[in-house]
Every structure is written in C-alpha cells, then in structure tokens.
Amino acid sequence: MLNNTLPMRQLIVLLMLLLFLNPALAQQGSRSGNVTYTPDITFTLETGIANGKMVFVGRAGTIRGEINPTLHVPENSVVQINLINGDGAVHDIAVPEFGVDSEDITGKGSSTSVVFRVGKSGTFKYICSLPGHEAAGMVGQLVVGEQMAQSEAEQAPVLAQDPNEVGEPVGKREPRHLTVDLETTEIKGQLADGSTYTFWTFNDRVPGPFIRARVGDTITINMANAEDSSHIHSIDLHAVTGPGGGAAATQAVPGESKTFTFKALQPGLYVYHCATPMVAQHIANGMYGMILIEPEGGLEPVDKEFYIMQGELYTSSPHGALGHHQFSIENLLEERAQHFMFNGHMNALTKIHRMEAEVGDTVRIFFGVGGPNATSSFHVIGEIFDKVYQEASLTSPPLTDVQTTLVPAGGATMVEFKVDYPGQYTLVDHALARAEKGLVGFLHVTGEADSEVFQTDEPLSGDGH
Ligand SMILES: [Cu+2]
Incomplete structure (x- = not known):
C-alpha cells in the first residue's frame, strides 16, 4: 500500500504543476502578436434581400433596420463587424482598404465577425466579396474620422435640460x-x-x-x-x-x-x-x-x-x-x-x-x-x-x-x-x-x-x- 501511494502523490503533484504552468504557456503564446484587440465599436449586420437586391441590414443600435448602413467610426479605433446570414446564401464581409476579409458563411443563422483597426480617416467601402455580390447590392460605407462625425453630431438635437427650468413656486395656495x-x-x-x-x-x-x-x-x-x-x-x-x-x-x-x-x-x-x-x-x-x-x-x-x-x-x-x-x-x-x-x-x-x-x-x-x-x-x-x-x-x-x-x-x-x-x-x-x-x-x-x-x-x- 505504502509503495503504491508515494508514486501516486508524485504523479498528482506533477499533474498540478502541469496545470499550473499551462495557462502561463498559453498566455505567452497569445502575447506574441503585440496588440490585443478589444473593439472600441461594434456593428452587427445581417444579409438579406431588399427591393430585389442582395443587401446588408443593420441588426442593432442606431443602424437597426437600415439597408447597407453607413458605419461611422472614430479614427484609429478598433472596429468589430459581426455578420449574420439571414438569407441562406453564401456570403462574407470584407473591407478591402484595410485588408479585412472574413470566412464565408453558409446557411441561415450562421455568423462570423471581423475585428480590425482603422488606421486612417476617410470613406471606405465594406462589401460581400463573393463574385457578383457587390454588384448585386452588397456594399456600404465605412466612414472613419473626425470631420464627418463632427458635422453629423452638430446636426443632432441638444437634449440637455435647462437648469433654469424650475417651474413656479407653489407659494401659499391650497392643495389642488x-x-x-x-x-x-x-x-x-x-x-x-x-x-x-x-x-x-x-x-x-x-x-x-x-x-x-x-x-x-x-x-x-x-x-x-x-x-x-x-x-x-x-x-x-x-x-x-x-x-x-x-x-x-x-x-x-x-x-x-x-x-x-x-x-x-x-x-x-x-x-x-x-x-x-x-x-x-x-x-x-x-x-x-x-x-x-x-x-x-x-x-x-x-x-x-x-x-x-x-x-x-x-x-x-x-x-x-x-x-x-x-x-x-x-x-x-x-x-x-x-x-x-x-x-x-x-x-x-x-x-x-x-x-x-x-x-x-x-x-x-x-x-x-x-x-x-x-x-x-x-x-x-x-x-x-x-x-x-x-x-x-x-x-x-x-x-x-x-x-x-x-x-x-x-x-x-x-x-x-x-x-x-x-x-x-x-x-x-x-x-x-x-x-x-x-x-x-x-x-x-x-x-x-x-x-x-x-x-x-x-x-x-x-x-x-
Ligand atoms: Cu424606459
């Protein structure tokens, strides 16, 4: 009995050591690329058909329901675009200017996403890169940078409450x-x-x-x-x-x-x-x-x-x-x-x-x-x-x-x-x-x-x- 127990203990210690070391090894591996991409801004698009054309449709937030929505992003931000297959045909999402091209997704409900950094400002296109799909309607704009965003923001209403709006004091009146x-x-x-x-x-x-x-x-x-x-x-x-x-x-x-x-x-x-x-x-x-x-x-x-x-x-x-x-x-x-x-x-x-x-x-x-x-x-x-x-x-x-x-x-x-x-x-x-x-x-x-x-x-x- 004693003879058996000792090697067992050693084995357990060895296993624990391995478990302990493993995450450390894995972490080192992931650090080999020197950037950790966590997105600053995320969009979700769904493929679909509108007015007889193949399109991207915004799925959430302010672009919800919009066809081929314009995606506004700050300069140098990390952008994530999720794509959901809504029509069952083969599609992908690509932003050629930034060398972004997702895997193909096949079958309704399948999805993919791309994460990339927009290193320069300007207006670029995002497309489905499958043959003929861009021409068939799957193209939208990615607008990067300040000026566009600024002029657009200026047109948005100001909702800030005026601190001077305090109403009339009730004074000595009776309840009503x-x-x-x-x-x-x-x-x-x-x-x-x-x-x-x-x-x-x-x-x-x-x-x-x-x-x-x-x-x-x-x-x-x-x-x-x-x-x-x-x-x-x-x-x-x-x-x-x-x-x-x-x-x-x-x-x-x-x-x-x-x-x-x-x-x-x-x-x-x-x-x-x-x-x-x-x-x-x-x-x-x-x-x-x-x-x-x-x-x-x-x-x-x-x-x-x-x-x-x-x-x-x-x-x-x-x-x-x-x-x-x-x-x-x-x-x-x-x-x-x-x-x-x-x-x-x-x-x-x-x-x-x-x-x-x-x-x-x-x-x-x-x-x-x-x-x-x-x-x-x-x-x-x-x-x-x-x-x-x-x-x-x-x-x-x-x-x-x-x-x-x-x-x-x-x-x-x-x-x-x-x-x-x-x-x-x-x-x-x-x-x-x-x-x-x-x-x-x-x-x-x-x-x-x-x-x-x-x-x-x-x-x-x-x-x-
Ligand atoms: Cu509410």
Missing part, C-alpha cells in the same frame, strides 16, 4: 389637482462636441421636466410612450405612495398611453425614473428627473433656483471619442462609466445653458442623482453651502456650513447659499476623476467685488472682474 403629461422617447442627441448618443428621455430632455407640487396635491400622471420607441417604458416617482411608485400602472409599449393618480402625502425633493427592465439601462440612457413636493406654505423664497441632475453613461467607446457612442451592457454591469454628466450633456452647464446670479443673491440648487450607480460628492468650488437639506428632507432642520454633501443614487439634496463675491464657481462631484469624464458645471456670479471677502495682488481673469 394637477395633471402632468409625459412622453417617453428614444432619440439620438448630442453627447459632447462631435459625438452623439441615443438617449431615452421623458419629454425629450435629460433629465426630464422638473415637476413642482405641494403636499396634499392630487397628481395625475399621463405617460405616453412614443410611437417610434423600440422599448417599453414606465415611470416610478419616489414621491408616490403606491405599487412601484407608479411603475406597476405605467408599463407602456410603443404607441401606448398609461395613467394613474396619486396624492402627495409627504413633502420632499424626489427622483423619478423609468422602471422597466433592465432598469439600470433605462436610467443610464437618461430616463430620470425630479418632482418637488413643497411643504404647506411653500419653500422660503430665494433669488435663484436651479435644477441639476447627475448621471453616468456606459459606452463601448471611451470618453472623448468622436462619432456615435453605443451603449455597453458589459460596462454597465461592471459599473465602469465612460462619461459623467450634469443635465444630459458634457457641456450642459458650461457652454449650452448658463447659470447666473448676482452678488448678494441667495441661490438654491435642487440637486439629484439619476445615476444609475454612482453616488455624488456634490461640491461647489469656492463656495460653502449655508444650508444643506440632507437627503432632500425638507421637514428636518438643515445642516449649516457644509463643504461637500453626499447624494445617493436615486436620491437628492437641496442646498442654499448666498453668493458673496463675483466669479465663476465650478460645480463638481468631488470624486474628481469624474470631472475628467465630463462632470463640470459653472455658476457665473456678477457684481461688486468686496475686498473684505477676498483679495489678490493681481486682477483675476474670468467673470465679474
């Missing part, structure tokens, strides 16, 4: 019945200069409209999902007491309208969002906003009010890439955001919309996090919050003299501060890597500089000086 009409839409809009994203919205804005009511109001929400939507949408308002915050009653297929009515039982500043699976995707794509339920008698009047929401986007191309950014489910699930933004656009609060106040004004910011995942460390550079209504509780006494306040995903805060000195004040999430991914806003303060508050030897550049 209000009706709010919302439409859910899916539109390709500007993400930054030279880039676009297909946002999902309430009323074509990110965030959706600021809804303002008072405690005791009865509110009817009419939610219509646009005819040309591709997905079911809904709304869950955190101000609602009832099933799903409204989501149970509002799941609407494209072209459908849903309605429900609720009573605002508790004051507060509440987030609303789409609550249709995958909820995180619907929220990331822009389906969030806020509803303010003012206490009886209304909030204290202030000089300036602003409506700001933070969100993050998960795309297959990196922050800063030009052209159309596509949603990446992998990055969403890994919580690896490529972009962070206030009010639905990289430039929403820096170039597109202007937030202004005068020295001596009291400023109130309704600040919420759509998310879907990141918590905000909300901060205004060069200012101190006089009051923070923590977690947007309007019935608790506010914190006073606060530098940075935490705002959870799906939560909000209300902050107030008097502006004492002119200049450009920068709004950030103090997790400052996010500023590098687009999360910046400006508050412009004009008026007289009081040297008791602040003084320098040399004049400052910027607003109000």
Whole structure:
C-alpha cells in the first residue's frame, strides 16, 4: 500500500504543476502578436434581400433596420463587424482598404465577425466579396474620422435640460389637482462636441421636466410612450405612495398611453425614473428627473433656483471619442462609466445653458442623482453651502456650513447659499476623476467685488472682474 501511494502523490503533484504552468504557456503564446484587440465599436449586420437586391441590414443600435448602413467610426479605433446570414446564401464581409476579409458563411443563422483597426480617416467601402455580390447590392460605407462625425453630431438635437427650468413656486395656495403629461422617447442627441448618443428621455430632455407640487396635491400622471420607441417604458416617482411608485400602472409599449393618480402625502425633493427592465439601462440612457413636493406654505423664497441632475453613461467607446457612442451592457454591469454628466450633456452647464446670479443673491440648487450607480460628492468650488437639506428632507432642520454633501443614487439634496463675491464657481462631484469624464458645471456670479471677502495682488481673469 505504502509503495503504491508515494508514486501516486508524485504523479498528482506533477499533474498540478502541469496545470499550473499551462495557462502561463498559453498566455505567452497569445502575447506574441503585440496588440490585443478589444473593439472600441461594434456593428452587427445581417444579409438579406431588399427591393430585389442582395443587401446588408443593420441588426442593432442606431443602424437597426437600415439597408447597407453607413458605419461611422472614430479614427484609429478598433472596429468589430459581426455578420449574420439571414438569407441562406453564401456570403462574407470584407473591407478591402484595410485588408479585412472574413470566412464565408453558409446557411441561415450562421455568423462570423471581423475585428480590425482603422488606421486612417476617410470613406471606405465594406462589401460581400463573393463574385457578383457587390454588384448585386452588397456594399456600404465605412466612414472613419473626425470631420464627418463632427458635422453629423452638430446636426443632432441638444437634449440637455435647462437648469433654469424650475417651474413656479407653489407659494401659499391650497392643495389642488394637477395633471402632468409625459412622453417617453428614444432619440439620438448630442453627447459632447462631435459625438452623439441615443438617449431615452421623458419629454425629450435629460433629465426630464422638473415637476413642482405641494403636499396634499392630487397628481395625475399621463405617460405616453412614443410611437417610434423600440422599448417599453414606465415611470416610478419616489414621491408616490403606491405599487412601484407608479411603475406597476405605467408599463407602456410603443404607441401606448398609461395613467394613474396619486396624492402627495409627504413633502420632499424626489427622483423619478423609468422602471422597466433592465432598469439600470433605462436610467443610464437618461430616463430620470425630479418632482418637488413643497411643504404647506411653500419653500422660503430665494433669488435663484436651479435644477441639476447627475448621471453616468456606459459606452463601448471611451470618453472623448468622436462619432456615435453605443451603449455597453458589459460596462454597465461592471459599473465602469465612460462619461459623467450634469443635465444630459458634457457641456450642459458650461457652454449650452448658463447659470447666473448676482452678488448678494441667495441661490438654491435642487440637486439629484439619476445615476444609475454612482453616488455624488456634490461640491461647489469656492463656495460653502449655508444650508444643506440632507437627503432632500425638507421637514428636518438643515445642516449649516457644509463643504461637500453626499447624494445617493436615486436620491437628492437641496442646498442654499448666498453668493458673496463675483466669479465663476465650478460645480463638481468631488470624486474628481469624474470631472475628467465630463462632470463640470459653472455658476457665473456678477457684481461688486468686496475686498473684505477676498483679495489678490493681481486682477483675476474670468467673470465679474
Ligand atoms: Cu424606459
């Protein structure tokens, strides 16, 4: 027995060693090519017949349903094209300019893909390289580079919500019945200069409209999902007491309208969002906003009010890439955001919309996090919050003299501060890597500089000086 056991042990150790070494060997092998290709952008095409011609049809994303779609890609990006055989004939996908030619695919449902780097800008063709197929209609354009992408992005609508759109304060009025009409839409809009994203919205804005009511109001929400939507949408308002915050009653297929009515039982500043699976995707794509339920008698009047929401986007191309950014489910699930933004656009609060106040004004910011995942460390550079209504509780006494306040995903805060000195004040999430991914806003303060508050030897550049 003993004699048998020893060699067995040695054998096991040897086997384990081999297992241990093997992956290392394999890894070394794959490193022999000095580039690891992970695509920056992916397209899926399907072969088919349209108007009596052989064609490629876009399968997903913005090219879905398009015949021989033009594929826009940033310069020097790694592109993946998947091809699915939709008609049963023999086909392939080739981009001759980049020496790309896939294997042939035969039989309906078979597929292949090619991955390549586009090393130069310009307009190139992609084709099926089987004899006669290009002539029969299987040809489309691959557009590489900035200028095309930029001019195309400029034509896309700006969906960034105006932070000045805060509605009418309720004042001292009695409770009443209000009706709010919302439409859910899916539109390709500007993400930054030279880039676009297909946002999902309430009323074509990110965030959706600021809804303002008072405690005791009865509110009817009419939610219509646009005819040309591709997905079911809904709304869950955190101000609602009832099933799903409204989501149970509002799941609407494209072209459908849903309605429900609720009573605002508790004051507060509440987030609303789409609550249709995958909820995180619907929220990331822009389906969030806020509803303010003012206490009886209304909030204290202030000089300036602003409506700001933070969100993050998960795309297959990196922050800063030009052209159309596509949603990446992998990055969403890994919580690896490529972009962070206030009010639905990289430039929403820096170039597109202007937030202004005068020295001596009291400023109130309704600040919420759509998310879907990141918590905000909300901060205004060069200012101190006089009051923070923590977690947007309007019935608790506010914190006073606060530098940075935490705002959870799906939560909000209300902050107030008097502006004492002119200049450009920068709004950030103090997790400052996010500023590098687009999360910046400006508050412009004009008026007289009081040297008791602040003084320098040399004049400052910027607003109000
Ligand atoms: Cu939705």
